[in-house]
Amino acid sequence: MTRDIVVTGLGVVSPIGNGVVAFEGALLAGRPNVTSVEIFDAAPYRTRIAQTVCAGLRGPGDPAIAFALTAAEEAISHAGLSVTMLPGCGVAMATTAAGWTATPHLFESFRRDAKPAASYSPEELFKEAVLFAVASCFDLHGPSALLSPACAAASSAIAWAAQRIHDGDAEVMLAGAADALTEVVFAGFHAMRLLADDACRPFSASRRGLVLSEGAAILVLESESHARDRGATILARLTGYGFSCDAAHPTTPGSDGVLRAMTSALNDAALAPGALDQVSAHGTGSPANDAAEAHAIATLLGDRLPDVPVTAIKGTTGHTEGAAGAFGALAAVLSLQHDALPPLAGYTETDPSLPPLRLTLNNPQPHPGRNVLVNASGFGGANAALLFEKLAPPRPAQHMPTRRAVITACAALTARDGTLPPPGEAPFWPGSHSLPLDRIAGLVMSGAARLLGPASAPQIDPEAAVVLGTSYGSQARHESMWAALASDGPRAVDPNDFALSTFNAPGSAVASAYGYGGANLVFVGATAGATAIEESSRLITSGRARRVLTGAYEEVTPYFQRLLASLGECDAAEAVCLLAIEDEASAQSRGATALASILGHTACAPAVMWPDAEDLLASMRAALARAAIQPRDIGAVTLDPHANTREAQRSAIATLFPGSVTLIDLVPIYCNCLAASAPLAMKVTLDAAAVGRWPQDAVLRGDPAFPPGRPVLINTCGLMSGCVTLVVQPHARV
Amino acid sequence: MRTVSQLEQALTTILVRQLRLPEETILSHDTLLEDVGLDSLGMLSFIAVIERDFGVGISDRDYESLSTFGDAVALVERLTQ
Numbered sequence: 001m002t003r004d005i006v007v008t009g010l011g012v013v014s015p016i017g018n019g020v021v022a023f024e025g026a027l028l029a030g031r032p033n034v035t036s037v038e039i040f041d042a043a044p045y046r047t048r049i050a051q052t053v054c055a056g057l058r059g060p061g062d063p064a065i066a067f068a069l070t071a072a073e074e075a076i077s078h079a080g081l082s083v084t085m086l087p088g089c090g091v092a093m094a095t096t097a098a099g100w101t102a103t104p105h106l107f108e109s110f111r112r113d114a115k116p117a118a119s120y121s122p123e124e125l126f127k128e129a130v131l132f133a134v135a136s137c138f139d140l141h142g143p144s145a146l147l148s149p150a151c152a153a154a155s156s157a158i159a160w161a162a163q164r165i166h167d168g169d170a171e172v173m174l175a176g177a178a179d180a181l182t183e184v185v186f187a188g189f190h191a192m193r194l195l196a197d198d199a200c201r202p203f204s205a206s207r208r209g210l211v212l213s214e215g216a217a218i219l220v221l222e223s224e225s226h227a228r229d230r231g232a233t234i235l236a237r238l239t240g241y242g243f244s245c246d247a248a249h250p251t252t253p254g255s256d257g258v259l260r261a262m263t264s265a266l267n268d269a270a271l272a273p274g275a276l277d278q279v280s281a282h283g284t285g286s287p288a289n290d291a292a293e294a295h296a297i298a299t300l301l302g303d304r305l306p307d308v309p310v311t312a313i314k315g316t317t318g319h320t321e322g323a324a325g326a327f328g329a330l331a332a333v334l335s336l337q338h339d340a341l342p343p344l345a346g347y348t349e350t351d352p353s354l355p356p357l358r359l360t361l362n363n364p365q366p367h368p369g370r371n372v373l374v375n376a377s378g379f380g381g382a383n384a385a386l387l388f389e390k391l392a393p394p395r396p397a398q399h400m401p402t403r404r405a406v407i408t409a410c411a412a413l414t415a416r417d418g419t420l421p422p423p424g425e426a427p428f429w430p431g432s433h434s435l436p437l438d439r440i441a442g443l444v445m446s447g448a449a450r451l452l453g454p455a456s457a458p459q460i461d462p463e464a465a466v467v468l469g470t471s472y473g474s475q476a477r478h479e480s481m482w483a484a485l486a487s488d489g490p491r492a493v494d495p496n497d498f499a500l501s502t503f504n505a506p507g508s509a510v511a512s513a514y515g516y517g518g519a520n521l522v523f524v525g526a527t528a529g530a531t532a533i534e535e536s537s538r539l540i541t542s543g544r545a546r547r548v549l550t551g552a553y554e555e556v557t558p559y560f561q562r563l564l565a566s567l568g569e570c571d572a573a574e575a576v577c578l579l580a581i582e583d584e585a586s587a588q589s590r591g592a593t594a595l596a597s598i599l600g601h602t603a604c605a606p607a608v609m610w611p612d613a614e615d616l617l618a619s620m621r622a623a624l625a626r627a628a629i630q631p632r633d634i635g636a637v638t639l640d641p642h643a644n645t646r647e648a649q650r651s652a653i654a655t656l657f658p659g660s661v662t663l664i665d666l667v668p669i670y671c672n673c674l675a676a677s678a679p680l681a682m683k684v685t686l687d688a689a690a691v692g693r694w695p696q697d698a699v700l701r702g703d704p705a706f707p708p709g710r711p712v713l714i715n716t717c718g719l720m721s722g723c724v725t726l727v728v729q730p731h732a733r734v
Numbered sequence: 735m736r737t738v739s740q741l742e743q744a745l746t747t748i749l750v751r752q753l754r755l756p757e758e759t760i761l762s763h764d765t766l767l768e769d770v771g772l773d774s775l776g777m778l779s780f781i782a783v784i785e786r787d788f789g790v791g792i793s794d795r796d797y798e799s800l801s802t803f804g805d806a807v808a809l810v811e812r813l814t815q
């Protein structure tokens with residue numbers, strides 16, 4: 001990375017201690033806090049232990065939100081940020097289980113056609129609530145995103161935030177994650193037989209699995225110049241990050257993928273593996289994870305394997321699920337700040353089948369190291385590595401490749417297009433004989449096949465990424481788990497449902513089929529499709545990928561439909577819309593036509609539950625400024641389909657475009673396809689550019705003729721998701 | 735109580751359905767489950783169906799000891815006695 005990014009604040013809520021001081025004390029003492037599960041009846045389970053945050057911090061609603069707010073407050077205070085600085089700050093959060101404390105109960109009422117025993121607010125039912133809570137509570141208006149690529153989610157969020165600072169979108173970002181222990185996730189890991197029955201023992205021959213945990217860890221990231229100008233205490237520098245996807249098995253970790261993420265982070269920092277002073281491993285204590293990761297670390301370190309300490313904090317903290325990478329990052333920063341390596345708690349004996357890592361056994365060890373690599377891996381083969389550096393003189397700027405991103409293809413599966421296959425299809429996961437794809441993953445695979453052709457035994461391409469958006473993930477999988485658990489208890493939970501319940505599962509299926517071994521990211525919320533497109537473009541322009549399959553998928557079940565209706569939303573519709581975005585030079589060399597490029601974009605944090613006209617106006621203005629064009633240059637504006645934001649959109653558009661601008665409304669064509677709306681708006685734009693006319697039923701106002709050469713503004717906004725605006729320039733066809 | 739051959743047939747039926755194997759598939763006791771096409775996730779599903787269909791609980795230790803079709807038959811026989 002070329003613009004230096006530093007960590008200036010930390011905040012944490014955890015079972016081993018709340019607040020940085022208490023957390024660090026327990027971490028250095030190697031003192032876990034494993035107890036019997038009390039938040040649900042664990043009697044039917046083979047394992048009945050977990051690590052949980054003290055009851056007083058769980059709050060009245062979703063505990064993940066209470067954890068996030070407490071950790072964010074500490075991080076902001078720790079960074080010494082003043083109230084006047086906060087509105088410019090952005091926020092990137094990660095979660096996997098937020099919303100799953102209340103949702104299974106509401107779903108059960110729906111399934112039984114009974115009145116819910118309690119009333120639930122949207123903040124208890126949507127994962128976006130974690131992002132919304134932090135943004136609205138602290139009045140943050142900068143770039144925002146919610147990520148959920150399984151247990152690599154938090155590291156991905158931190159990397160996403162760092163890139164926004166690097167590119168000048170923000171000076172300060174809050175980045176981290178929150179997850180609360182839920183019975184559904186516990187039952188899922190139980191079905192996968194990944195839970196230890198006594199302790200988490202990373203890399204030990206005696207390791208039997210992970211101990212589930214919960215909490216929140218949040219970092220304040222800041223441009224170094226901004227931190228120095230305001231006299232902030234700099235705790236560490238974030239020097240690089242790397243993403244990868246195993247592009248192989250959905251749940252069994254692969255060492256090649258972990259190695260690719262670590263290597264990518266080192267390349268990002270222009271650092272040789274030999275310069276590493278510490279590796280903070282994902283180290284879940286599961287036999288398969290630790291074996292794959294140990295081999296990857298051994299390959300990376302080579303001759304330096306005996307010299308570089310390797311630690312894994314989950315022996316002490318437990319596995320905080322989607323928040324794991326943020327806990328690892330926070331611990332790494334503390335270890336650099338205080339020159340102390342946390343011990344590897346739970347370790348009892350050498351596993352002779354593993355490479356001889358220099359594990360940090362016993363008590364905390366003084367260690368004046370400089371560079372720490374932090375690993376995180378998740379289901380779907382998603383990996384993310386972060387690299388932190390002890391404060392040292394500013395680094396010389398590196399020359400990064402300059403690439404332009406262009407959209408070269410687009411495909412949609414929607415009811416309108418007649419491209420949705422009949423229900424009930426169950427294609428097989430490529431390379432496996434035993435794992436059927438669910439419908440939504442099958443649809444994503446079908447979309448990919450339309451863009452990329454049939455999948456065949458692929459070579460892994462580390463510069464090919466899959467970046468998707470979704471509102472509610474693989475909803476049928478979730479509902480199957482909830483129903484099984486409620487009806488027949490934990491033994492009825494299908495391990496396939498849990499394995500493929502992560503929001504990155506459909507993208508991982510594509511990555512496996514096509515050998516897309518680069519980033520495997522998924523954004524969550526109504527604006528997630530637009531965020532995914534924007535991030536894809538940035539992965540290319542920042543030299544992190546050459547080709548990206550992006551877009552969004554939405555699976556709309558009757559339950560989800562009713563949930564949206566209860567919020568006053570119009571009919572939602574199932575849809576998959578995918579785009580191929582690639583490096584312009586690569587596209588040219590293979591003779592592909594560049595259909596469009598993104599001139600500008602912006603993402604504004606969800607300061608209010610439904611974005612208002614002020615938010616939308618700010619979002620559109622910022623996107624136009626980024627594109628360096630005036631409102632009069634815009635040829636048309638596409639509306640977000642959410643009914644709750646229509647008035648705000650009309651008002652903001654009337655203010656920004658006082659004359660008239662062509663308004664394109666996708667609702668008559670597609671209904672509300674939620675996160676897939678932005679990719680669909682892109683598709684409609686590309687199709688209209690090709691034929692010279694907008695589809696007649698989509699023209700709400702203005703000229704149905706497509707304005708040649710003029711950019712189109714795509715608006716997206718929705719519940720607790722803020723606003724994301726894209727300015728798209730269709731290219732002239734030759 | 736089911737005989738060994740009935741158990742063999744029942745477990746074969748589970749695998750045929752799960753893996754979409756030919757109906758006439760015959761599995762010998764020394765057939766490795768991995769060779770039939772069960773990866774780690776497939777094994778978990780196979781065992782989950784056995785637990786449900788036979789009403790038994792399979793410990794992690796028993797689960798980890800399974801490698802052949804015969805192991806699975808023997809385990810179910812022991813647990814259902």
